[in-house]
Amino acid sequence: MAASGKLSTCRLPPLPTIREIIKLLRLQAAKQLSQNFLLDLRLTDKIVRKAGNLTNAYVYEVGPGPGGITRSILNADVAELLVVEKDTRFIPGLQHLGPTMWQIRKKIINVTTVLAAMNPLHEKMLSDAAPGKLRIVHGDVLTFKVEKAFSESLKRPWEDDPPNVHIIGNLPFSVSTPLIIKWLENISCRDGPFVYGRTQMTLTFQKEVAERLAANTGSKQRSRLSVMAQYLCNVRHIFTIPGQAFVPKPEVDVGVVHFTPLIQPKIEQPFKLVEKVVQNVFQFRRKYCHRGLRMLFPEAQRLESTGRLLELADIDPTLRPRQLSISHFKSLCDVYRKMCDEDPQLFAYNFREELKRRKSKNEEKEEDDAENYRL
Numbered sequence: 001m002a003a004s005g006k007l008s009t010c011r012l013p014p015l016p017t018i019r020e021i022i023k024l025l026r027l028q029a030a031k032q033l034s035q036n037f038l039l040d041l042r043l044t045d046k047i048v049r050k051a052g053n054l055t056n057a058y059v060y061e062v063g064p065g066p067g068g069i070t071r072s073i074l075n076a077d078v079a080e081l082l083v084v085e086k087d088t089r090f091i092p093g094l095q096h097l098g099p100t101m102w103q104i105r106k107k108i109i110n111v112t113t114v115l116a117a118m119n120p121l122h123e124k125m126l127s128d129a130a131p132g133k134l135r136i137v138h139g140d141v142l143t144f145k146v147e148k149a150f151s152e153s154l155k156r157p158w159e160d161d162p163p164n165v166h167i168i169g170n171l172p173f174s175v176s177t178p179l180i181i182k183w184l185e186n187i188s189c190r191d192g193p194f195v196y197g198r199t200q201m202t203l204t205f206q207k208e209v210a211e212r213l214a215a216n217t218g219s220k221q222r223s224r225l226s227v228m229a230q231y232l233c234n235v236r237h238i239f240t241i242p243g244q245a246f247v248p249k250p251e252v253d254v255g256v257v258h259f260t261p262l263i264q265p266k267i268e269q270p271f272k273l274v275e276k277v278v279q280n281v282f283q284f285r286r287k288y289c290h291r292g293l294r295m296l297f298p299e300a301q302r303l304e305s306t307g308r309l310l311e312l313a314d315i316d317p318t319l320r321p322r323q324l325s326i327s328h329f330k331s332l333c334d335v336y337r338k339m340c341d342e343d344p345q346l347f348a349y350n351f352r353e354e355l356k357r358r359k360s361k362n363e364e365k366e367e368d369d370a371e372n373y374r375l
Contacts, residue, residue, distance in 0.1 A: 081133055
């Protein structure tokens with residue numbers, strides 16, 4: 001075994017390739033889970049490099065699948081790697097990547113012992129390369145409590161540099177948007193993965209989603225995601241991976257995006273309030289912005305309240321949603337907050353519910369008219 005001072009230069013010993021593991025365990029991507037495997041070690045290494053210096057870092061990997069990025073993270077000499085995988089088919093393959101403590105259904109199984117019984121020499125090589133660094137959790141990233149996963153000593157004040165905790169993941173397309181929205185809300189509340197401080201994230205998305213997340217004011221890709229991400233984070237679309245690099249090949253290319261939470265959010269209002277304003281604006285993305293803003297108010301006061309909102313926020317009502325900057329949205333949210341404070345029932349208003357009630361009343365009226373006609 002190499003001296004401890006030289007461990008930082010060690011890489012994992014020759015192991016079955018990810019492609020060989022997939023073949024050995026007869027794994028197939030589940031279409032209903034939007035799974036696509038990234039098998040090119042050069043690309044997985046590049047994703048990990050773009051995450052920053054991971055030497056002695058604590059990494060939370062979401063959706064590791066057969067372990068392509070997992071292997072690259074372990075090669076980066078991290079202090080600890082926690083992987084959370086929902087699909088139990090991938091657990092045996094992940095176990096081959098290092099001695100682990102496998103937590104499943106709240107029971108702990110010492111996988112190192114199992115690997116040693118199967119192949120003592122293989123287990124020793126893994127121990128030399130990544131001693132006790134890999135933890136595998138069978139769970140759902142949407143519900144997993146990562147705030148309890150690492151030591152309290154890793155926490156840093158929000159105003160300091162980001163903590164030595166990183167989130168990395170090749171996200172299934174089906175969960176990528178709800179997951180990033182969930183994490184953005186966590187950033188706003190400084191909870192979840194962000195109890196440790198301004199935890200950095202390096203994640204994959206469909207190229208179109210990646211472009212939306214990083215889109216500048218005025219670009220065609222500007223969207224709800226652009227505003228929600230950029231008012232809370234420094235967002236960078238780092239590079240694009242061609243679809244043919246994945247197995248099976250998706251119909252789209254994939255973008256790698258890096259997020260660093262801001263010390264001070266650009267809009268200092270509750271996340272749900274910002275989300276409501278932004279959603280309403282972009283639901284009519286090709287219309288003037290006043291069209292979506294009108295839906296924030298009940299029909300009886302719609303025109304008057306929308307005019308007041310735009311006037312107080314000093315917003316040109318003929319701007320398109322993609323032309324609105326973060327500062328425009330800040331003004332809109334600040335004024336809308338004051339209007340909600342004046343009318344406590346306003347924030348709970350949902351124009352879709354009003355449409356449903358109106359439709360229900362019309363249907364009842366039509367039924368009554370038909371009954372009267374029969375009589």
